Amino acid sequence: MDCVVSAINGPDSAIVGAQSRLLEAAAAAGAPRFIPSDFSIDYRGIRPRSNRNLLLRRDFAQRLDATKIRATSILNGGFTDMLSGHGPWPPPCPN
Numbered sequence: 001m002d003c004v005v006s007a008i009n010g011p012d013s014a015i016v017g018a019q020s021r022l023l024e025a026a027a028a029a030g031a032p033r034f035i036p037s038d039f040s041i042d043y044r045g046i047r048p049r050s051n052r053n054l055l056l057r058r059d060f061a062q063r064l065d066a067t068k069i070r071a072t073s074i075l076n077g078g079f080t081d082m083l084s085g086h087g088p089w090p091p092p093c094p095n
Helices: 012-028 052-065 080-084
Strands: 033-035
Touching: 012 052
Parallel strands: none
Antiparallel strands: none
16 A cells, blocks of 8 residues: 545545544554545644634644654645535625
8 A cells, every 4th residue: 555545525424533533543554654634725834723624634744743653634625516606605695
């Protein structure tokens, strides 16, 4: 095994809790790299407490940084399906 990739999503119990258990298992198995479920915008520069979902990713990143496993985050921005009007923001104003 070269890497463990997490695709866990959900509330705190998933992003921090379940993903932490996956990280512990990866460390116990000797995985050299862990890719957390950070498929999102870059959460590292946001104000603390300004976005709950991104805060969960930041909280998990602190746990990951405390291990010997190297981490790679994939900060790809918002998924394109969010641009079709189903995103968590108000619809655009009509012209």
